[in-house]
Amino acid sequence: MFGFLLVSLICIVALIVAVAPHVLVPYGPTQETGPIYSPPSWAHPFGTDGLSFDVYSNVMLALPLDLGLGIGIAAASLVVGGVLGLLAGFYDRPGTLAGYASVSIMRVTDIFLSFPSLILALAITRVLGISIINVAIAITITWWPYYVRLIRGEVLSVKHLPYVTAARAAGVTENRILLRHVLRNVTEPLIVYFTLDIGTVLVTYSTIAYIGVASKYPGPVPEWGSMMAYYQSSAPISSYPWLVLAPGAAVFVTVIAFSLLGDGLRDILDPRTRRAFVRSTTPEPPAERALLPVTPLETSAGDPMAEGPLGTPDPGGGG
C-alpha cells in the first residue's frame, strides 16, 4: 500500500503545482535568484544552476507535465490498443469481414512490435517536427501495439471458456457477451499493466527529451529529461552533482511509485483472476521495453510463479 500512498502524494503535489504553483514552488522557471551554482540549501533545496535558476522550482514545475505525459500517453495507448485488441481477439472468425480485420490488426501490430519503440518514436518525432506534443504522439504511435497484444491474449483465453459458450447458448448477443463476460474478465490484468506502464512511458519520454528532441531547457516549460541533458552538458557533474541528480531522482521516484502501485494492485486483485498472470508454459514474449532496470515489467509474462522479481541470467552464457 506504500505504492498507493506514494502515487496519491505525487498526484496531489502535481495538482497543486498545476493549479496554484506558488504554494509549493518559490520561483518561476526562468527566474534569476542571484547565486549561481549554489549547492543545496534551505533556500534552494536542490541548489541553483549556472544561470542562478532554482533547480527545485524547475523540478517541481516539471512534475505536472511529466506525470500528465506518462498517464496521458499510457491512457491513449490503452484506449486505442485496448479497443483494437478486444475486437481483434473477440471477432476473429476466419472468412468474415471481422476476421480479416482481426488478422490485419494483428499483422500491423506485429510490424510495429518488430521495431524498437524508442527508435521508431525518434523517427516519428523527426517527421512530425520537434515539440512536446509531437513526442507524445510519436510515443503513443509506438505504444498501443503492446496493449493490443496483451488484451488479445487475455480475450483469447476468456472467450473459449465454457461460460462464454453457455451465454451464447442462452441467446445472449455477441456484443453483450463481449461487454459482460469478456471485458469484465480482462480489466484487472489491464489495470495492473497500465499502472506499471506509466512509469515506462515516463522513462521513454525522458529519454527522448534527454537525447534532446523534445523541449528546450531552460525555458518556460521545464521537463526532467531535458533538464538532465542540459545540466549534464553545461556543468561538470563531478562538481555540481545535484543538478543532474535532482531531475533524475524525480524520474526515479515517480517510476518506483507506479511500480509499487502496480505490484500492490496485482497482489490485491481478486485471486481467482490471478490466473491471468500465472498461466503456465510458454508465455507470450514479454513486452520488454525497460530503459532503466528499475521498472519491473513482468506483468504480461505468463510466468507460472509470477511473484519473483526478474534477474534471470542467460541460460547459456551466465557461467
Add this chain to the structure above:
Amino acid sequence: MTEPVLQVNDLTVTYTVGAGTFFAVSDVSLQIEPGQVVGIVGETGCGKSTLAKAIPRLLPEPPASIGSGAIIFRGTDLVKVGRRQLPMVRGTGIGMIFQEPLNSLNPAFRVFDQIAESIRIRHYREMGWLRSFQGGEQPFDYSKPPITTTAAGSLSKAIVPPAAEEAVKDRLATRSQFREEVLSYLRLVRINDPETILNLYPHELSGGMRQRIMIAMALSEKPSLLIADEPTSALDVTIQAQVLTLMKELIDEVHAAILFISHDLGVIAETADEVGVMYAGRIVEYGPVAEVFRDPRHPYTKMLLRAAPAHYKNDGPLSTIPGSVPNLSRPPPGCRFHPRCSLARDVCRGENPPLAPVDPAASAESPHIHRSACYFQSEVPNLR
C-alpha cells in the same frame, strides 16, 4: 537407491480469502520411492489439487500459503526455497499435468510451441544449463527470455527487443529439429493427425486431445517426479489404457515416480501401487492399493467404493454418502468425517484420530503400510 523421490511431512496449506481461512491441506505426509505410483482419491474440493500444486510450489501465494511442513524433493526442502528462487523449481525434474487443460495451456499459442517449450527445457537440463537450486546459484526461469541486468544491457535492450532476437535465433536453429521430436510425442499419446494438430490452438482441440497435449508435455520433460492431477478424466477408456501404459513406461525409462490424482477408482486400482484417501484436507486412509480396496478400514473409503455407479436407472437411485462436504474454513472438530459417519461416537468429536497402522503388529515406522485415521477401524469391515 533407497532415498525417496519425494517426501512430504505434515504439510499444511491454507487459502486466505477475504476474512476466511480455508484449511485445504492439513498435516499430510507422503513418501514416494523411485518407480512407485502413489494414487490420491477423495471428494471434490478436499484439497487434492492444492496438494499437487503445493509440491512444486506452483500455488499462487497469496492467497495460498504453506503453513508448516516440509516437501523434500531429492534431498531439498522445497518449502524453504525462497520466493526469488521459486522459478527454478520447475524444469528441474518435477513434471506436472494440470487438472484443467484449457486453463493450463496458453490459448494464444499453437500446440507445437507449447510442446516444443517443454522439450527445450529438457534440452537445457540435459545440457547442464539449468543450475541446481541447491547450491543457491542464480536461478534460471525457462519461461522468460534471459534478461541482462547491467545498465548498458538494459539500454541496448530498449533498442533491440531481446524477445525478438532470442525468438529468431531459437526458431532458425531448432524449429525443424524440434518438429520431429514434438511429433513423436504426439504419436506416443496417440493423437490422430499429429501434423495437423501441431498447427491448432488449444481451443480447437477436443477435451481429450488437450489432456493428451498436457501429458505429452509432461512426459517430454522426462521428469523424475510426475504429478498427474486427473490426467485421464477426459479420455475414453481405450486411450486411457494406452496413456497409463505410457506413464508406466516413463517410470521404467527414467526410474521416475508418479503422484497420481484421480476420481476414477478403477484407474487408481489399475495404476497405483499405493493409495491415499483424502477427506476434507486430511489423508484418512493410506496403504497398498490392493489392501485398501479389498479391505477398506475407514468408513469414508468404504462408502466411496460403494458409490461407484454400476446399474441402470430402473434399478433405483445410486447410493451416495449422506450429508455434505464440510466447509474447509470451519472444519468439524475431531475427526472431520464425524458428521457423516455412521460409526461416530463422542470420542470422534474430541481429538483428531491419528493415522494408525491397521495391523498392530506392523512396524509403525514404515510409511508404506496400511493405515487408517479412524478410532473404530476394526469395525469398518462390518459396516453394512
Add this chain to the structure above:
Amino acid sequence: MSAPPPLLEVEGLEKFFPITRSLTETFQRRSARAVHAVDGVSLSVGRGEALGLIGESGSGKTTFGWVVSRLHDPTGGTIRFNGQDVTKLQGTRLRQWRRNIQIVFQDPVGSLDPRLRVWQIVGEPLRAQNPIDRTLAKEARARAPAEFRVAQEKYRRDLAEHQRAKSSPPEPGRSLPPEPQPPEAPKLPEVPPRITKAQVRARVQEILPTVGLPPDCLDQYPHEFSGGGRQRISLARALIVNPSLIVLDEPTSALDVAVQAQILNRLVALQRERGLSYVLITHNVAAVRFVADRVAVMYLGRLVEVGGVREVLEHPVHPYTKALLAAVPYPDPSRRRTRYRIGGDIPSLVDPKPGCRFSPRCPFVIDRCRVEDPPLRTIPGLGERLVSCHRAEEVQDIAPETLLATGPTSARPLPT
C-alpha cells in the same frame, strides 16, 4: 403424419473444420483439406428420452453436441427440432430458438463467470430471452397493419371476382366460388414487459431447489461452491428457460464418485419430473448405463452402433464397441492389466479414405472393409439396433472379454 416427429432429428449431419496453414490461405479461405469431425451422422432423440453418446476421444461427440445446439454451423445435413428445420435459423430467431436446447459442460470452474453472482449466472438466459421476445413481438406488431392491408386488398379483389362470377351466366360444370370472408382485424401480439431484477431473482430462487441447491445462495459467488455445487448451478442455468433438450458434455467427469452419484440421481429425477430429453456425452460408461435410455457409439466422426442402453452395453455388436467395453477399468486391483488395448495405426480425421474407419485397428478386418463403407443398418434378430459393420452378423456373439485373448493387433480369422 400420425406419430409426432421425434424431438430432435438429425440427418446426414456434417461438420468439417478447414485446416488453415498460412496467412494467404486464411485470407483466401482456400483450404482444400479439412478435419471431418462429424461426418454423416443421422440420429434422433425422442421426447423424454436420454441418449448416451460415447466413443473415442476426438471422435466428434462434443462437435456433434455443439452443432445440434447450433453453436457451430453445420457443413452439411439437416437438423429438425420438433419437426421444424432449424439448420438455417439465424439472428434473433436463432437466439429465440436457443431456449429449446441448453448445454452443460464438464469444467465446473470454467462454466461459471467468476465475476457474477449465482442469481446473475442462473438468470442470464431469462434476461437474454426477454428482449428477444420483446423484439419479436414488436416486429410482429409493426408488421400486422401492413399484413392486414394486404389481406383487405385481397378480400376486395376476391369479392369483385365473386360478384362478377355471380352476375355472369352460370357455366355448366363450374360451381360458384365460395363467398370470400372479410379478413379479421389484426390481433396484435402483446409485447411482454421488460423483466425486472426481482422477477429474475424470484425465478432463480424457484429453480435452485430442483437441482438440490439451497434457495438462499442467490448472492454467492461460484468460487464459494464445491465442484458438485457448481455443476448444480450450471444445471440450474440450463433448466431455467424450460428447454426440452439438454446437451450434457461430460457433466460429471470432474467430480468424485459420491458427488457424481448425487448429480446423476438428480439428472434422472429431473428427466422424470419434467419429461426432459438429454444427450449425455461422456466417457463414463457407468454414467451412461445409469442415465441413458439409448446409447450411440461414435468412432472418427461416424456412428458405429446405436441401440437400447442395456442391449448395447451387455451385448455389443460392433468391434469398436466391444473394444471400448473391454477396456473399462474396474475398481478392483486384482483385475489389473486385464484391460484391452487397441493396437494398430492411429487413424486420421483429415479427409478420411473410404472404407470402414475402424479397419486399420479392427481384429476382424477383411478386405472388403478397406474399400467399402459399412452402412448403419439393422441386424436381423437384434430389433432396433443399428450397427455399421460388414461382419456384424458374424461377430455379434463374440464377447468383449475374448478380445483380450485374441490380442490387440492380430487380425486372425474368426473362430467358426
